[in-house]
Amino acid sequence: MATSDSTAMPDPSPEPQAGGSPALRLAAMSPVRLFYWSVRRELWENRFVYIAPLIVAAVFLLGFVIGVVHLPLSHVNASRSPAGHQSLTPLDFASFVVMLTYLVVTVIYCLGALHNERSDRSILFWKSLPVSDVTTVIAKASIAMVVLPLITFAIIVVTQGIMLLASTAALWTRTPILPMWAALLYHLLTVHALYYAPFYGWLLLVSAWARRAAFLWASVPVAAVLILERLVFHTSAFANMLLSRIGGGPAAMPFPPPGNMAMQAPTLANLGAFLASPGLWTGLAACALFLAAAVRLRRYQGPI
Amino acid sequence: MSVIEATGLRKVFGTTIALDGIDLRVEEGRILGLIGPNGAGKSTAINAILGLTPHQGQLRVLGSDPWTARDRLMREVAFIADVAVMPRWFRVSQALDYVAGVHPRFDRAKAEGFIARTAIGRSSRVRELSKGMVTQLHLALVMAIDARLLVLDEPTLGLDILYRKQFYDALLNDYFDRSRTILLTTHQVEEIQNVLTDFMFINRGRIALTCSMEEFEARYAEVTVHPERLAAARELRPLHERQVFGRSTLLFERADRGRLQQFGEVRTPGIADVFVAVIGASTAASRAGGR
Numbered sequence: 021m022a023t024s025d026s027t028a029m030p031d032p033s034p035e036p037q038a039g040g041s042p043a044l045r046l047a048a049m050s051p052v053r054l055f056y057w058s059v060r061r062e063l064w065e066n067r068f069v070y071i072a073p074l075i076v077a078a079v080f081l082l083g084f085v086i087g088v089v090h091l092p093l094s095h096v097n098a099s100r101s102p103a104g105h106q107s108l109t110p111l112d113f114a115s116f117v118v119m120l121t122y123l124v125v126t127v128i129y130c131l132g133a134l135h136n137e138r139s140d141r142s143i144l145f146w147k148s149l150p151v152s153d154v155t156t157v158i159a160k161a162s163i164a165m166v167v168l169p170l171i172t173f174a175i176i177v178v179t180q181g182i183m184l185l186a187s188t189a190a191l192w193t194r195t196p197i198l199p200m201w202a203a204l205l206y207h208l209l210t211v212h213a214l215y216y217a218p219f220y221g222w223l224l225l226v227s228a229w230a231r232r233a234a235f236l237w238a239s240v241p242v243a244a245v246l247i248l249e250r251l252v253f254h255t256s257a258f259a260n261m262l263l264s265r266i267g268g269g270p271a272a273m274p275f276p277p278p279g280n281m282a283m284q285a286p287t288l289a290n291l292g293a294f295l296a297s298p299g300l301w302t303g304l305a306a307c308a309l310f311l312a313a314a315v316r317l318r319r320y321q322g323p324i
Numbered sequence: 325m326s327v328i329e330a331t332g333l334r335k336v337f338g339t340t341i342a343l344d345g346i347d348l349r350v351e352e353g354r355i356l357g358l359i360g361p362n363g364a365g366k367s368t369a370i371n372a373i374l375g376l377t378p379h380q381g382q383l384r385v386l387g388s389d390p391w392t393a394r395d396r397l398m399r400e401v402a403f404i405a406d407v408a409v410m411p412r413w414f415r416v417s418q419a420l421d422y423v424a425g426v427h428p429r430f431d432r433a434k435a436e437g438f439i440a441r442t443a444i445g446r447s448s449r450v451r452e453l454s455k456g457m458v459t460q461l462h463l464a465l466v467m468a469i470d471a472r473l474l475v476l477d478e479p480t481l482g483l484d485i486l487y488r489k490q491f492y493d494a495l496l497n498d499y500f501d502r503s504r505t506i507l508l509t510t511h512q513v514e515e516i517q518n519v520l521t522d523f524m525f526i527n528r529g530r531i532a533l534t535c536s537m538e539e540f541e542a543r544y545a546e547v548t549v550h551p552e553r554l555a556a557a558r559e560l561r562p563l564h565e566r567q568v569f570g571r572s573t574l575l576f577e578r579a580d581r582g583r584l585q586q587f588g589e590v591r592t593p594g595i596a597d598v599f600v601a602v603i604g605a606s607t608a609a610s611r612a613g614g615r
Contacts, residue, residue: 048399049428057425065413140412144405145462147376151426152395319394322376323409 054151058159059167062133069125069163070171076121077179080114085186111183115176115204122172122212126164130223131234133160134318141323153318157224157311164220169208177201206286210294211268218265218303221310228317231324265303325387326351327473327505328373332381335368342368344529345381350522352472353502357516358509359599360526366509369526370477373507374403386472399428402466403475410458412451416444423465435468438498456487463491467499474499476508488512492519513596523595527603546575546593547584557587564601575601 063069134157137143146156184197223238230237242262249258294300328350335343343365350356358366372379375394383389390397410419416439424432439446442460450458459479466474480488496519500506510516523540525532535543548571549557558565560583562574575593576584584590 048396049426054426057422060425061418061422064415064418065411137411141405141409142411144376144409145411147394148374148398148403148405149423149426150395150398150428155395320378322371 048150051155054155055159055162058151058155059162062160062163063167065136066129066132066163069129069168070175072125073118073121073172073175077114077118077175080117081179081182084110084114084183088187110187111180111200114179114183118172118176118179119208119212122168126168126220127223129168130160130164130220131227131238133163133224134228134314135230135234138321138324143318143321143323153315157228157315157318161220161224161307161311164224165213165217169213172212173205173208176204203286206290207268210291214300215265215268215303217307218310221307221314225310225314225317228314228321265299326384327354327386328507329384330373330382333369333372333383334380335365335372335377336380341529343372343379346526346529346531348524348531350505350507352505353521355500355506355508355519355521357513357520357523357595358507358526359513359523359595360509360532361603364526365529366526367477368529370403370475370507370509374401374475400471401473401475402469402471404459404462404466404477404479406478406481408455408458410450410462412449414450416448416450416461417446419450419461419465423469427469429470430465431468431470435464438464438467438494456483459483459487459491463494467494472504474504474506476506476510478510479508480510480512488515492516495519513599514594517595520595525599525603527606533598533602540595540598541592543578544575544593544598545579545581545584545590546573546597547588547590548573549587553587557584560584564597564605566597566600 137146180197180200226234226238245258246256246262249255326349328348330346330348333343333346333348334341346365346369348369358369360366368377371377372383373385373390375385375390375392375397378391383391385397386400388397414422420432420435420439423430423435439461442457442464444453444457444461450461453461463479480491483491492515495506508516520537522534522536524534544563547557548568551572554572557572557574560574560576560579562579563577564575566573566575574587575597581590
């Protein structure tokens, strides 16, 4: 990559002195406002990120309502089979299905986020406006790390609310609704927003870098490291690290253990342990590095 | 202060020299056409001026280095890269919302006024509009930005003549004033000849000719010569000679118009004819030699 920066006189300061260029004296939009509009434009462009989970939730509800109408008793009982199977309750199943959709949607979104604007040449339009590459990349990352977890939470809460309204009183009384939702929000914000951050950073970096086949560029290097480590060192530290991260790490509150009915409400101790775990901070540091690299790439790149 | 000031502007891609040390100065209130064959370095120069690519040499746009200050510079610089960069999923209303949201010098009412004069619907998506309408939309957005420098890179490529004419008419009547500066590239040189105040020929990364339009009219003259008088006319050392309907048209640089008049009516040539004379011969030779 050519890093032939201008040899022109350096700016003495980022902001001008009196009599400097009016371009520099000009009032800017506040960073918050630029960020807000950057996020909005992502949601305009990528409507699938909320439509897909909505469709999945709607299909789920349809199936659930048909099930309740036809076999109300066996339905509830089946999911509480005395054999102690690890079957999920319908409520947990709903949140599992929507969350799975959210994960798939996030991967698709991240891999396209900095790639599509180059392949459709619209990057030239975005770069003609006074929005920095940093703002753009952070807005895109925050879709994966903040906006989508919150949208997922809202969809799950509404879905489960409708299920409760449509079902028998038995489900009501046995379900600790508020702790369940608190646990869900905790899980989404800790595991999906923060602990998975390096995954999103990596996907965005690949998205900014790859000219095509972003998915392959994202997965092949990972597979290569796994294979080489196994063959050369006969170890699987990288694989274990990935699995541990995908699993949410030691400090994140897990889904209910098998046999246990509902997620438990998070406690301050959970949060403290999570915030104190080195895995969280190394992950966030890796995410920051990946995003910084993505910003730099976007600065250099034009349409492909 | 000049709007654009470049000294020794240079850009190398691998072994290809795209810009080979260009000196350029564009003053406020000018409309400069950058004219050159494909691959001459026009787009590279424009990308450097817009802060889209790093460069060597000195370059100042409105007093800033565009590579390090792109996002700040874009508050005062507008550009239309080519006809197809508006995001296809954009709704017209979203485009207005977005630009109003991020641009401190965007006058939304003005943009809506421009759009109202076209057939563009407010709820249409860009992908549903014709190429000409997309350009109208982009131009409406850009003309509503109170920018000091407007850069147009092949803005009318692929549009029919009506849209092209309308584009430049709108630019001159509704946008341009002496406090603004426009830099544009196009292959349709003849159409913009009366739009420009200055032009610059660029070839193989170098500036082949810089000229203001006033200077152009004084400097170049062409005359169609009767075959019998051709030899005499050639003694005045024409820059270029071409055949039109069996008659020879001779292009002269800095020739005495009084002496030329004895051969026929003396006209100011088109920029395109001078372009062919200045650039055409060398480019044709190098293209043929390259094969």
